[in-house]
Amino acid sequence: MKPGFAVRLAAAALxxxxxxxxxxxxxxxxxxSTDNSGLLQVLLPKFExxxxxxxxxxxxxxxxxxxxGQNGDVDVVLVxxxxxxxxxxxxxxxxxxxxxMYNDFVIVGPASDPAGLKGxxxxxxxxxxxxxxxxxxxxxxDDSGTNKKELAYWxxxxxxxxxxxxxxxxxxxxxxxxxxGEKQAYTLSDRATYTTYAAKTGLEILVQGDKKLLxxxxxxxxxxxxxxxxxxxxxxxxxKWMTSRTGQKAIGGYRFRGAQLFHPDYGHPPH
Amino acid sequence: MDLLEPTRQAxxxxxxxxPELWQIIWLSLWVSVAAIALVAAPSIALGxxxxxxxxxxxxxxxxxxxxxxxxxxxxxGLVIYLLLSRRGPLGSFDLLFTPWAIMxxxxxxxxxxxxxxxxxxxxxxxxxxxxxxxxxGAGRFAASLTTLREVRFGILAAVVNGFGRAIxxxxxxxxxxxxxxxxxxxIPTAIALETTKGDxxxxxxxxxxxxxxxxxxxxxxxxxxxxxxLR
Numbered sequence: 001m002k003p004g005f006a007v008r009l010a011a012a013a014l015x016x017x018x019x020x021x022x023x024x025x026x027x028x029x030x031x032x033s034t035d036n037s038g039l040l041q042v043l044l045p046k047f048e049x050x051x052x053x054x055x056x057x058x059x060x061x062x063x064x065x066x067x068x069g070q071n072g073d074v075d076v077v078l079v080x081x082x083x084x085x086x087x088x089x090x091x092x093x094x095x096x097x098x099x100x101m102y103n104d105f106v107i108v109g110p111a112s113d114p115a116g117l118k119g120x121x122x123x124x125x126x127x128x129x130x131x132x133x134x135x136x137x138x139x140x141x142d143d144s145g146t147n148k149k150e151l152a153y154w155x156x157x158x159x160x161x162x163x164x165x166x167x168x169x170x171x172x173x174x175x176x177x178x179x180x181g182e183k184q185a186y187t188l189s190d191r192a193t194y195t196t197y198a199a200k201t202g203l204e205i206l207v208q209g210d211k212k213l214l215x216x217x218x219x220x221x222x223x224x225x226x227x228x229x230x231x232x233x234x235x236x237x238x239x240k241w242m243t244s245r246t247g248q249k250a251i252g253g254y255r256f257r258g259a260q261l262f263h264p265d266y267g268h269p270p271h
Numbered sequence: 272m273d274l275l276e277p278t279r280q281a282x283x284x285x286x287x288x289x290p291e292l293w294q295i296i297w298l299s300l301w302v303s304v305a306a307i308a309l310v311a312a313p314s315i316a317l318g319x320x321x322x323x324x325x326x327x328x329x330x331x332x333x334x335x336x337x338x339x340x341x342x343x344x345x346x347x348g349l350v351i352y353l354l355l356s357r358r359g360p361l362g363s364f365d366l367l368f369t370p371w372a373i374m375x376x377x378x379x380x381x382x383x384x385x386x387x388x389x390x391x392x393x394x395x396x397x398x399x400x401x402x403x404x405x406x407x408g409a410g411r412f413a414a415s416l417t418t419l420r421e422v423r424f425g426i427l428a429a430v431v432n433g434f435g436r437a438i439x440x441x442x443x444x445x446x447x448x449x450x451x452x453x454x455x456x457x458i459p460t461a462i463a464l465e466t467t468k469g470d471x472x473x474x475x476x477x478x479x480x481x482x483x484x485x486x487x488x489x490x491x492x493x494x495x496x497x498x499x500x501l502r
Contacts, residue, residue, distance in 0.1 A: 061467070063468055067468075142464065168451065170464040184357075
């Protein structure tokens with residue numbers, strides 16, 4: 001390596017460290033659905049322009065996102081799993097939880113639909129039918145909000161999922177849909193991610209439109225009392241923007257191939 | 272973050288005989304052993320030929336295999352994925368997201384290591400071994416086997432290194448295996464998954480197993496060399 005290059009590299013590294021130390025960027029942990037669906041790529045630049053700050057995010061499952069908040073590795077979380085969110089706040093890891101938006105879950109599967117689900121609405125009846133028919137079901141298996149929801153459905157119908165027809169992939173929604181497409185299997189997905197993967201996987205929506213399938217998202221600041229060094233001010237700026245008229249309009253205005261994927265619901269949750 | 276508690280849980284999982292954990296370990300072991308067993312003989316034969324035979328394009332072939340050594344495993348994963356995918360040319364065999372797909376990946380990954388190590392071992396051997404064997408009436412094949420016998424520890428090192436690379440590889444295994452619990456989840460993909468979930472106990476337990484396997488295989492290699500390799 002030329003010395004000139006090494007010096008420039010060191011200078012760049014220093015500048016980066018200095019920037020992240022002084023500018024107080026916001027760090028967020030969120031779910032794969034907000035990222036895979038393309039929402040964040042539209043939302044965050046608007047937020048950054050409005051606040052004149054920088055926000056960085058990591059997209060993982062809801063369980064992992066909350067864990068990052070619990071460990072003080074991020075300033076704010078944007079997730080979807082109400083019971084886990086409530087626990088997170090009750091345990092003192094997070095403060096100022098707000099409803100921001102919702103979308104809904106759908107059960108998707110191959111066009112051949114071996115379990116005969118097409119046109120059904122109730123996810124519980126649909127899962128019962130999948131199980132009874134011996135068709136393959138792919139599960140996120142990653143402790144994400146979608147995974148928690150799926151497990152709650154199985155629990156509600158008193159079936160312990162397992163066996164060779166239940167594939168837990170332990171990955172994000174996109175990877176799970178890809179496996180389901182390859183295996184010609186059923187899976188539970190949020191509508192947003194499914195829409196972006198529909199063409200790639202060839203899967204179809206078979207079950208939708210039940211109240212049980214609603215998928216509300218919450219935004220929570222990590223508790224500054226527990227981690228005084230985190231960027232609490234930045235987190236609150238983000239939460240305020242997300243629940244503001246501007247933020248809510250930006251969420252509702254996001255379109256993918258002409259379809260609205262997320263519905264803003266601050267102050268008027270439908271659930 | 273508390274390191275002690277997950278570590279304690281890790282050992283509880285290991286020695287408590289957690290079936291899920293041992294299933295993951297077993298899958299990792301059998302897939303990598305089978306892959307090496309299948310790919311070893313042809314790779315060693317090719318390595319021997321590349322070291323001994325002079326033919327046009329030989330140098331280029333050696334350079335190509337050496338280049339494969341530093342080929343990213345995710346690219347190998349991508350190519351296998353495209354071949355085995357439902358929309359790929361081999362899609363009708365339903366091999367994607369099965370242990371067989373991972374095994375193919377391991378074979379491709381271990382292949383250049385086996386070849387390059389064999390070339391180095393054979394080139395390091397005394398050429399008189401081959402010539403003497405020929406003089407004593409051995410055929411070409413028998414004389415080649417005699418040479419390989421002479422450099423058996425170098426070959427063994429090749430096999431051990433190929434095995435080590437395969438069993439610790441994560442990129443290709445997650446792409447073509449899909450990390451499916453009970454089917455294609457192996458040690459490295461499980462560690463990657465458990466960490467993203469924020470659960471560290473299983474990751475620590477599996478990391479420990481991986482290190483024990485690495486150490487064990489290399490100790491075995493050293494012992495074999497110690498008993499037979501001293502001249």
